Amino acid sequence: MMDEAAFLEQYDITAYRAPIATVDMAIFTVLEEQLQVLLYRRGEHPHKDRWALPGGIIDVGVDVDLEAAARRKLHGKTGVASPYLEQVATVGNGGRDPRGWSLSVLYFALLPAEGVTLSHGWGAAQAQWRPVTEDGVDMPLAFDHTELLTAAVQRLRGKVAYTALPAHLLGEEFTLSELQRVYEILLGRKIEKSAFRKRILDAGVVESAAGRKRTGANRPAQLYRRRQSASSHLFPRNLATGDL
Incomplete structure (x- = not known):
């Protein structure tokens, strides 16, 4: 009978199709007497030129866990290493990303506007703060990010x-x-x-x-x-x- 070590030795992790796994970030600050969220305009397909929440695919060779992935993406976008970070929800289905079945873990982050340096890396053609009105922003977002932002805003306002x-x-x-x-x-x-x-x-x-x-x-x-x-x-x- 095969023991666990032998089983793991011969196990093929690629035998099953895996979903695209990402983290997405609703990064909030207060600017000009308004709650604002960081958005970036995508520089690559899919949804090229549309605005989206920052985030990206989890790198299993770098990210030891989900929070590490979120903090890596956050630091790359804002230059801030350790703000308040909270996991909001996990979503996944076959229709949210045209590249295939995908899941995303949504976080929100809170940080002061001072000391933030916005980065346009990771396929982002442009990044900017946008005012939050009601539970979102005044434009449609890429993928299902309109719904993700609404969930993050509602969580934040509820906890305030x-x-x-x-x-x-x-x-x-x-x-x-x-x-x-x-x-x-x-x-x-x-x-x-x-x-x-x-x-x-x-x-x-x-x-x-x-x-x-x-x-x-x-x-x-x-x-x-x-x-x-x-x-x-x-x-x-x-x-x-x-x-x-």
Whole structure:
């Protein structure tokens, strides 16, 4: 009887047709008082010249796991190595890619606009930030990326209401007013200032930036940093309902 080592030795991994396996990225930032997503115009077939989410085929010789593939693609497009990254969904069927049966693992990433250098590599003729309106952008996207973007936006907006994720859209140091404004942009409504500050400070998701302050035309404002535990913190009440 064949043992497992002998079985694996003679096993032919190419005996079955494999699907095209990719990761796709909904990369979000806040620019010009709007939530924006990174799109690129494809420079190669299929869907040449159409806009799409960044991503690409998983390289089994390089990527040790799915997150490694996502981070490699993200770094190549933005120059950012370690933003907030979350897996959203896995989709797959025989009709989403004209090259054949394909599956894709969708991630969203949050990063501050500062320090981002857009790359036009990997067949991308052009890359740019586009405003998110409702649950998507004002143009059709290649493949099924319109649906993928909608899923990512809905996941992000849903989590904003009870987590500290918006802090990942700011730089290393920020004021509470800047953090509040990011929440307001994502939620689409104003938040009462004193209640918001109490919610954030009581939750312990930020810490003082060693007494540093931001100076400008107005009174100097205390600077804060995101705590390492902020990403996993859940607020006991939902900001989307106005219950601060």
